[in-house]
Every structure is written in C-alpha cells, then in structure tokens.
Amino acid sequence: xxxxxxxxxxxxxxxxxxxxxxxxxxxxxxxxxxxxxxxxxxxxxxxxxxxxxxxxxxxxxxxxxxxxxxxxxxxxxxxxxxxxxxxxxxxxxxxxxxxxxxxxxxxxxxxxxxxxxxxxxxxxxxxxxxxxxxxxxxxxxxxxxxxxxxxxxxxxxxxxxxxxxxxxxxxxxxxxxxxxxxxxxxxxxxxxxxxxxxxxxxxxxxxxxxxx
Amino acid sequence: xxxxxxxxxxxxxxxxxxxxxxxxxxxxxxxxxxxxxxxxxxxxxxxxxxxxxxxxxxxxxxxxxxxxxxxxxxxxxxxxxxxxxxxxxxxxxxxxxxxxxxxxxxxxxxxxxxxxxxxxxxxxxxxxxxxxxxxxxxxxxxxxxxxxxxxxxxxxxxxxxxxxxxxxxxxxxxxxxxxxxxxxxxxxxxxxxxxxxxxxxxxxxxxxxxxxxxxxxxxxxxxxxxxxxxxxxxxxxxxxxxxxxxxxxxxxxxxxxxxxxxxxxxxxxxxxxxxxxxxxxxxxxxxxxxxxxxxxxxxxxxxxxxxxxxxxxxxxxxxxxxxxxxxxxxxxxxxxxxxxxxxxxxxxxxxxxxxxxxxxxxxxxxxxxxxxxxxxxxxxxxxxxxxxxxxxxxxxxxxxxxxxxxxxxxxxxxxxxxxxxxxxxxxxxxxxxxxxxxxxxxxxxxxxxxxxxxxxxxxxxxxxxxxxxxxxxxxxxxxxxxxxxxxxxxxxxxxxxxxxxxxxxxxxxxxxxxxxxxxxxxxxxxxxxxxxxxxxxxxxxxxxxxxxxxxxxxxxxxxxxxxxxxxxxxxxxxxxxxxxxxxxxxxxxx
Numbered sequence: 001x002x003x004x005x006x007x008x009x010x011x012x013x014x015x016x017x018x019x020x021x022x023x024x025x026x027x028x029x030x031x032x033x034x035x036x037x038x039x040x041x042x043x044x045x046x047x048x049x050x051x052x053x054x055x056x057x058x059x060x061x062x063x064x065x066x067x068x069x070x071x072x073x074x075x076x077x078x079x080x081x082x083x084x085x086x087x088x089x090x091x092x093x094x095x096x097x098x099x100x101x102x103x104x105x106x107x108x109x110x111x112x113x114x115x116x117x118x119x120x121x122x123x124x125x126x127x128x129x130x131x132x133x134x135x136x137x138x139x140x141x142x143x144x145x146x147x148x149x150x151x152x153x154x155x156x157x158x159x160x161x162x163x164x165x166x167x168x169x170x171x172x173x174x175x176x177x178x179x180x181x182x183x184x185x186x187x188x189x190x191x192x193x194x195x196x197x198x199x200x201x202x203x204x205x206x207x208x209x210x211x212x
Numbered sequence: 213x214x215x216x217x218x219x220x221x222x223x224x225x226x227x228x229x230x231x232x233x234x235x236x237x238x239x240x241x242x243x244x245x246x247x248x249x250x251x252x253x254x255x256x257x258x259x260x261x262x263x264x265x266x267x268x269x270x271x272x273x274x275x276x277x278x279x280x281x282x283x284x285x286x287x288x289x290x291x292x293x294x295x296x297x298x299x300x301x302x303x304x305x306x307x308x309x310x311x312x313x314x315x316x317x318x319x320x321x322x323x324x325x326x327x328x329x330x331x332x333x334x335x336x337x338x339x340x341x342x343x344x345x346x347x348x349x350x351x352x353x354x355x356x357x358x359x360x361x362x363x364x365x366x367x368x369x370x371x372x373x374x375x376x377x378x379x380x381x382x383x384x385x386x387x388x389x390x391x392x393x394x395x396x397x398x399x400x401x402x403x404x405x406x407x408x409x410x411x412x413x414x415x416x417x418x419x420x421x422x423x424x425x426x427x428x429x430x431x432x433x434x435x436x437x438x439x440x441x442x443x444x445x446x447x448x449x450x451x452x453x454x455x456x457x458x459x460x461x462x463x464x465x466x467x468x469x470x471x472x473x474x475x476x477x478x479x480x481x482x483x484x485x486x487x488x489x490x491x492x493x494x495x496x497x498x499x500x501x502x503x504x505x506x507x508x509x510x511x512x513x514x515x516x517x518x519x520x521x522x523x524x525x526x527x528x529x530x531x532x533x534x535x536x537x538x539x540x541x542x543x544x545x546x547x548x549x550x551x552x553x554x555x556x557x558x559x560x561x562x563x564x565x566x567x568x569x570x571x572x573x574x575x576x577x578x579x580x581x582x583x584x585x586x587x588x589x590x591x592x593x594x595x596x597x598x599x600x601x602x603x604x605x606x607x608x609x610x611x612x613x614x615x616x617x618x619x620x621x622x623x624x625x626x627x628x629x630x631x632x633x634x635x636x637x638x639x640x641x642x643x644x645x646x647x648x649x650x651x652x653x654x655x656x657x658x659x660x661x662x663x664x665x666x667x668x669x670x671x672x673x674x675x676x677x678x679x680x681x682x683x684x685x686x687x688x689x690x691x692x693x694x695x696x697x698x699x700x701x702x703x704x705x706x707x708x709x710x711x712x713x714x715x716x717x718x719x720x721x722x723x724x725x726x727x728x729x730x731x732x733x734x735x736x737x738x739x740x741x742x743x744x745x746x747x748x749x750x751x752x753x754x755x756x757x758x759x760x761x762x763x764x765x766x767x768x769x770x771x772x773x774x775x776x777x778x779x780x781x782x783x784x785x786x787x788x789x790x791x792x793x794x795x796x797x798x799x800x801x802x
Binding site for chain 1 (some may be wrong): 313376377378380381382383384385386387389488489491492493494495496560567570571574577578579580581583585587595596599608609610613620621624625626627628629630631632726727
C-alpha cells in the first residue's frame with residue numbers, strides 16, 4: 001500500500017528550506033488559538049463541569065484536552081474496577097448479612113492468590129457454616145483483574161470504584177474494611193446490579209422457599 | 213499492495229504441506245503423540261533439514277524457537293515454528309534429546325540468524341546448549357545464576373506449591389504475608405558449590421565485553437590495532453524505554469559492535485504461567501506488552517481455544533477485532549510519540565499522540581473496566597458485552613475524530629526537516645536481513661516484506677475485512693515512522709467496517725468453570741500484534757495448569773536485528789534506532 005505520503009529520498013535534503021518546520025508550527029499554533037476560542041464559546045462552563053470534561057474528550061473537542069486533577073475528576077465508567085469488596089444485604093431487622101458463603105471460588109480463581117478465607121463453623125457441631133469467619137485480601141498482591149467478581153456465584157464479591165488509595169502503611173483488608181452495603185453497590189454499578197437482582201428474583205420465584 | 217521491492221522471490225513449493233518423512237527418510241518422523249503436530253527431526257540432521265526447508269521449500273522465516281522440559285518422559289524438546297513469508301500455514305519441527313544436566317542440540321543460527329536470542333533464552337532458562345552458537349551466554353538471568361528456572365525440577369522460592377490454587381488460602385486461610393510463609397531458602401535447593409555472597413557481578417560483564425570485542429573483531433578485521441571505546445548506554449537511561457542496557461564498541465563515534473543486555477525486568481513470566489491455571493494467565497498476559505494488552509489476550513485466547521477446540525460466537529469475534537485494532541492504533545500512537553521524543557522533539561508530538569490514545573483507553577475502560585490491564589478476552593468469547601453508548605463512542609472516534617487528528621499529526625511530523633535528516637537512510641534493515649533475523653510487524657514491513665499474520669494466515673474473522681497490508685521499501689527509521697501512520701489508517705478502516713457489521717448475540721460461547729481440564733496436546737496461537745507477530749505456545753498435559761507456556765515476544769525477537777541496524781551508524785543514532793523498533797520491556801524481559 002502506498003499512503004498519501006510520498007517520499008523522494010534524492011530530493012529530501014535539497015528541499016530543506018524550513019517549510020516542514022513552519023507547517024508543524026502552524027499545527028501547534030492553531031491548537032493554541034482554538035483553546036481560547038473554545039474558552040470563549042463555552043464561557044466558563046468548560047472547566048470543572050461534567051459536560052466540559054466530556055466535551056473536551058468528544059469528537060468536537062478542540063484545543064486544550066487536559067483535566068485539572070484533583071480539582072476536576074473524570075467520572076469513572078460503570079465497569080471500572082479496582083479493589084474487590086464484599087456486598088452485604090441489610091435485613092428488615094437492621095442486621096447486616098454478607099452474601100458470601102465462604103465457598104472459596106474467588107480464592108481459588110484469584111491469579112496472584114491474594115484472597116484468604118477462613119470458613120465459619122457451627123460452634124455446637126463443628127460443621128462448616130456457609131459464611132466467612134475471616135476474609136482477608138492483600139491489596140499489595142491484588143492485580144485488579146476482576147476474576148473473583150466474575151466467577152462468584154452469589155454476587156457477593158464485587159469490584160470497587162474507589163481509586164484514591166494512598167496510605168502510609170501496608171495494610172491487609174479484613175472483613176470490617178471489605179464489607180459494603182448492597183445500596184452502595186447499586187449506586188456504583190446500577191446496570192449490573194439491576195440485572196443481577198432480576199436474575200436472583202427469578203431464581204427465588206422458581207424455587208420458593210429458598211431465599212436469595 | 214502495488215509494486216513489490218526487489219526481494220528474491222521465495223520458491224513456490226507445489227504441495228502446501230510437504231511430506232518430510234519421505235524427503236528425509238530415516239531422519240524425520242511425524243510427531244504422532246495425540247494432540248501434537250509437526251515432525252521430529254534427528255538432532256544430527258537438523259541443520260541439513262533446516263537448510264533444505266529454507267532453500268528448497270521456502271520456509272524462510274523462523275517464527276519461534278523454544279524448549280520444553282518433558283520431565284516424566286525424561287526428554288527435552290526444542291520446538292521450531294517455521295513459516296513462509298509469502299504466507300500460508302507453518303511447519304513445526306522438533307528435536308528431542310535425553311534429559312541431562314546439559315542437553316546439547318545443534319544451533320541453527322547459521323541458517324536462521326533470528327534464532328540467536330531465542331537459543332540464548334532456551335539455554336538460559338532450560339539448560340539446552342546449542343552447539344555452534346556464536347555467543348551462547350545467559351540472556352535474561354545473570355551470569356552465575358544457579359540452575360535453569362524453567363526446568364520442571366527447579367523450584368522457585370516463596371511459593372508454597374508448584375501449582376495454583378494454593379491450599380493455604382481456603383478453607384483455613386489465615387492471612388500470612390509471603391515473607392512470613394516461606395522464607396528464602398526453605399524450598400530452594402542451591403548446588404553445594406554455590407555461594408550467593410561470593411558471586412562476582414563483573415563476571416557477566418567480562419563475558420559480555422569479550423563477546424562484544426570478539427564480534428567486532430570478526431566483523432571489522434584487524435588491519436590497524438587501535439583501542440576502541442566501550443560505552444554502556446543504560447540500564448538507567450531515559451531513551452531505553454525502561455530498564456535496558458546497550459553495550460557499544462566505538463571507533464570515534466562510529467559503532468563497531470553492539471550488544472543488547474536485558475533481563476532487568478525479568479520475572480519468569482513463563483514459570484508463573486505454568487504455575488497458574490489457564491484462566492489465571494489471562495490477566496498476566498496484560499502485563500507482557502502493557503501498552504497493548506488486548507492483543508496479548510487475543511493470542512493467548514486463540515492458543516487455548518485451539519486446545520479446547522471451541523470458537524467464539526460472531527459478536528465476540530467482532531468485539532475482539534475492534535479491540536485488537538484499537539489497541540494497534542493506541543500502540544502506534546505511543547510508538548510514534550516515543551520515537552519523536554527520542555529524536556529530541558520534546559513532548560509536543562508525544563502529547564498530541566497521547567491525547568488520542570487516552571480516548572482509546574477511555575473506551576477500553578468503559579468496556580473492560582481498566583485502561584491498560586484490560587483482561588477482556590475469555591476462552592470462547594469476551595468477558596462482557598459493550599455497555600450502553602460504547603459503540604457510539606467508538607464510531608465517533610474512528611470515523612470522525614481520529615482521521616482529522618491523524619492528518620494533523622502527519623502535517624506536524626512527516627515533512628519536518630529534522631525528522632527527515634535523522635530518519636532517512638539511518639538504521640537501515642534490508643529486506644533479506646529482516647527475514648533472516650526474524651523481524652516482525654512494522655519492522656519487517658518497513659523493510660519491504662508485505663507479511664502480516666492477519667493476511668498470511670488469517671485468524672478470527674480478519675478474512676472478512678478489506679484492508680491493505682502496509683509496506684514501505686527503505687527499511688530506515690523514517691519508513692518505520694511512516695508505516696505506523698499507515699497502519700493506524702488501515703486499523704481505522706477495519707474498525708469502521710466492524711462497527712457497521714457487528715451483529716447482535718451472545719459474547720461467550722459457554723461460560724467455562726473457574727478451573728478446567730484442557731485436553732492434552734500442543735497449540736501455537738499467533739496474532740499480528742502491534743509490535744509484530746505475537747505467539748503463544750501452550751502445551752497441556754491434561755491437568756488444570758499448562759505444562760508449558762511460552763511467548764514468542766515480538767519486541768524481544770525484533771531486538772535480534774538491533775545490532776545489524778546499528779553497525780556503522782553514529783552512537784547518537786542508537787537511541788533513534790531503538791525507538792523505531794518500538795520495544796516494551798515488559799515483553800522483552802518477561
């Protein structure tokens with residue numbers, strides 16, 4: 001394929017009168033001016049607003065592109081994933097019940113093996129109880145791949161949107177840090193949550209007696 | 213595809229897959245293990261067979277060379293994947309040798325010089341000594357390292373078991389950090405004579421400099437005894453795109469010899485991969501060439517799908533192609549920006565390129581959840597369907613914004629006199645050398661070889677799209693810049709067609725369990741990655757973890773031709789030539 005750019009090695013050196021450089025400078029000058037023209041056109045609504053950020057990155061965006069973090073933040077899409085968290089449902093009694101059954105699938109599919117689970121046991125019989133006694137995630141090992149959330153059959157572990165995680169020490173996430181409410185999950189991932197809730201409701205009506 | 217430059221036309225063989233057993237009676241037998249293909253060649257006839265394949269049958273391109281340690285069978289095997297640059301399916305050769313401390317196999321560098329780094333890697337990691345290799349030193353590990361890590365009887369410290377998942381995580385997973393769990397030495401056997409504290413780092417350097425001087429002496433003759441100047445560029449150097457070192461031997465400013473030194477980012481990705489289950493490897497492939505994770509996913513998914521014998525549904529195929537081509541655009545933008553940085557165009561071109569790349573990453577984030585570590589492909593499809601609005605965003609970008617911005621970038625760059633002066637005629641790689649050194653991708657095509665895996669051996673649904681294989685004739689830095697601009701436009705064409713044609717439907721053939729057994733056998737999945745041919749050689753023994761997981765990394769193998777391109781150039785050009793190869797150290801060092 002021959003593209004629009006033609007090439008004449010013989011003449012390349014002889015035609016050096018700075019034309020190419022001036023042309024290039026023209027491109028940057030236009031970009032510079034367009035920034036100010038767009039500023040005028042948007043009159044103050046270009047910075048610090050959701051539409052302003054979206055416009056700068058849209059097909060019509062011209063001129064400046066930069067987002068002034070942390071004054072401005074790009075809204076993260078629904079599928080954005082960072083560290084995992086555990087979802088709990090709030091029962092009418094006010095009790096928080098984790099969806100996790102300590103089945104161990106997440107800890108077994110985890111590529112860097114950063115999930116540790118201690119399964120609870122009934123104190124009287126000693127038989128395994130479907131909930132975690134301890135649940136630890138080492139965020140230094142976690143590679144944010146999202147496989148745990150993908151393979152969890154109980155919608156119990158999900159990926160968080162929180163990304164400003166700087167801290168002064170290494171820390172392991174335990175149950176107190178990991179547990180977040182189903183309402184929070186529905187807020188950060190509305191489409192996914194609605195789909196999963198519908199699927200669980202359908203399953204519950206198909207098998208009455210088994211609560212979701 | 214119009215005029216093709218003057219390259220000796222490869223001989224056209226009559227049969228598509230020749231019967232080597234008949235041609236080399238007694239020395240070559242078909243590989244009859246279930247799930248395996250190819251031919252097993254007697255070690256002492258390897259060179260003869262390889263020469264005949266190259267000269268008579270047209271298999272002029274050595275794609276991949278690697279070793280496999282079949283510990284239970286007591287054998288070591290070297291696997292060669294050969295292709296014709298005129299296109300078509302490949303040929304797999306294997307050489308077997310009994311397992312020993314040092315396994316000896318003849319080197320094929322005299323026939324395929326592109327084997328040089330790959331044979332060094334196999335020696336380093338598997339302990340296969342290639343007799344006749346011009347410079348057989350370790351390449352990723354350091355000189356003096358004890359043992360060969362990819363051998364199955366070599367155990368890595370800090371890991372409680374040879375295969376994941378580890379038993380300590382569930383159901384009694386009391387958290388312990390790795391250091392508490394397995395202190396160094398607990399599960400590592402040093403040879404009796406090995407004393408880490410007595411290791412001398414200069415030993416490797418001495419071998420390196422000796423090899424460099426020897427190569428330069430052989431190439432330049434010894435007419436006049438002058439003392440050449442030895443200069444190390446890197447490993448800490450901003451223009452090496454990571455931690456990469458180049459030792460150059462100079463006569464004044466002219467390069468007499470050059471050796472690339474790598475492995476500073478080595479983490480034994482392949483050993484990690486053999487400890488992982490199949491699905492666990494998917495996010496790890498993101499971290500190879502971390503600028504084009506979708507392509508890496510693609511290659512690995514293809515290889516495992518071959519073993520599983522499944523195909524993704526239509527919509528997933530389209531999504532794969534769209535994502536892979538967007539990755540190519542993003543990667544080439546980054547490559548162009550970084551090359552211009554290396555040429556001294558401080559940051560304007562880089563940031564112009566990065567703007568558009570950011571928008572592609574926005575799409576990746578929307579679709580896969582992450583900007584760079586996408587982990588989007590699954591065996592038999594992709595992880596999830598496009599969210600609301602993503603398709604419009606892709607359309608806006610590739611149909612409206614990108615074409616305009618590419619015009620801008622071309623106006624900014626290609627007529628610039630400085631870029632022309634630094635690029636035209638510099639770092640030339642001839643067409644014949646590009647094939648000989650197994651160069652791939654834009655590097656090969658800028659040298660005049662129109663070889664693109666998407667056309668030569670179409671995978672996925674690439675046979676449905678209309679696009680041109682870009683080719684440039686001069687093989688210099690400037691052409692390698694232009695060809696990336698060309699390829700961006702071709703990728704836009706493909707995405708434009710794909711977003712028009714994409715059907716509705718499921719995106720995953722059938723959800724696979726988190727742990728599965730893969731039928732025994734071998735598979736080589738290759739894709740045209742942005743940096744060149746990216747291949748995954750996977751061997752399954754029927755267990756949940758791959759027995760062998762090897763990556764044909766284009767950045768790594770493209771570096772084989774680096775010395776060839778630099779000889780006779782000025783030392784300042786090394787930086788520009790390296791930039792024009794476009795390497796990512798995550799993939800080079802693995």
